[in-house]
Amino acid sequence: MTQTPPSPDRYGLVGHPVEHSRSPLIHTLFARQTGQNLSYELLDVEAAGFETAVRGFGAAGGKGLNVTVPHKETAFALCDECSEAATAAGAVNTISIDEGRLRGDNTDGVGFIRDVTLNQRQALAGRSIIVLGAGGAARGVVGPLLDQGPAELVIANRTKERADRLVADLKRTGDLRAVTFAELAALPAFDVLVNATSAGLQGEAPPFPASLVDDGSFCYDLVYSQHDTPFVTWAKSSGAERAVQGWGMLVEQAAESFAIWRGVRPDTRALIAQLAR
Numbered sequence: 001m002t003q004t005p006p007s008p009d010r011y012g013l014v015g016h017p018v019e020h021s022r023s024p025l026i027h028t029l030f031a032r033q034t035g036q037n038l039s040y041e042l043l044d045v046e047a048a049g050f051e052t053a054v055r056g057f058g059a060a061g062g063k064g065l066n067v068t069v070p071h072k073e074t075a076f077a078l079c080d081e082c083s084e085a086a087t088a089a090g091a092v093n094t095i096s097i098d099e100g101r102l103r104g105d106n107t108d109g110v111g112f113i114r115d116v117t118l119n120q121r122q123a124l125a126g127r128s129i130i131v132l133g134a135g136g137a138a139r140g141v142v143g144p145l146l147d148q149g150p151a152e153l154v155i156a157n158r159t160k161e162r163a164d165r166l167v168a169d170l171k172r173t174g175d176l177r178a179v180t181f182a183e184l185a186a187l188p189a190f191d192v193l194v195n196a197t198s199a200g201l202q203g204e205a206p207p208f209p210a211s212l213v214d215d216g217s218f219c220y221d222l223v224y225s226q227h228d229t230p231f232v233t234w235a236k237s238s239g240a241e242r243a244v245q246g247w248g249m250l251v252e253q254a255a256e257s258f259a260i261w262r263g264v265r266p267d268t269r270a271l272i273a274q275l276a277r
């Protein structure tokens, strides 16, 4: 008698919009590589429907969800318990569901650090670093960046209060401060520049002075695209030594989520090369 194969464990991405997400492809390839029986779907959900969608997914047997814009901070508030990384960031991008209980993690920071230090081979200790942006993505990366021991870390944001709040929430000492975009012209060039804004995505030039960059600067854009992103174009034309976009972070944060859910960490290198081509 032939046995019916077990149905796959269900995972997904909840956000708005999600239709262009690469996460289903990434998790499907991870599952194939590691021999895990799972499915991964997209849940396009606006802010008002977030809790209902997450609880409904769990009630239907769903095991876990990735969370993207605009729900990461709501997810943090909703989870019954959170990891240290999620608590430090005040944002959740990975939910594990166990009999209705929600556990929140944040893998953006570790995914970012892995891509920069292991894949891009950039040291962060002792370097001068500026993070442009103070939204959900910036919240995920600044704590892990500080853990690397930079010489200084500046957070610049269009809305200064948001950058001030982020610095205050970090509760860290050391050379850490918030500035406005208007103050950027007075700053020297940085060793490492991290773009965590959506600036330029509507077609306008990113509002950063070229003096932030010199021929030793490494520029990392969290945004990713099939072509040069506006920040990468800006960085190259400003004279940066290297400018890369966030495909590696996307794959590495997904691998961390996969490891939390399935207890096995997939190999990321071939997939990063394939996506960033």
Ligand code: NDP
Residues within 6 Å of the ligand: 069, 108, 132, 133, 134, 135, 136, 137, 138, 157, 158, 159, 162, 196, 197, 198, 199, 200, 207, 222, 223, 224, 246, 247, 249, 250, 251, 253
């Ligand atoms: P948020 O909406 O939380 O924050 C957006 C940030 O961009 C804020 O700092 C905002 O400033 C700033 N901003 C928006 N428009 C402009 C503009 N025209 N000029 C200057 N600043 C602007 O988004 P997230 O932080 O979640 O995401 C930011 C980007 O990072 C997204 O493009 C996302 O795709 C990418 N990302 C990539 C990941 C990866 O794995 N590679 C992971 C997570 C995010 P203000 O506070 O003044 O509004």
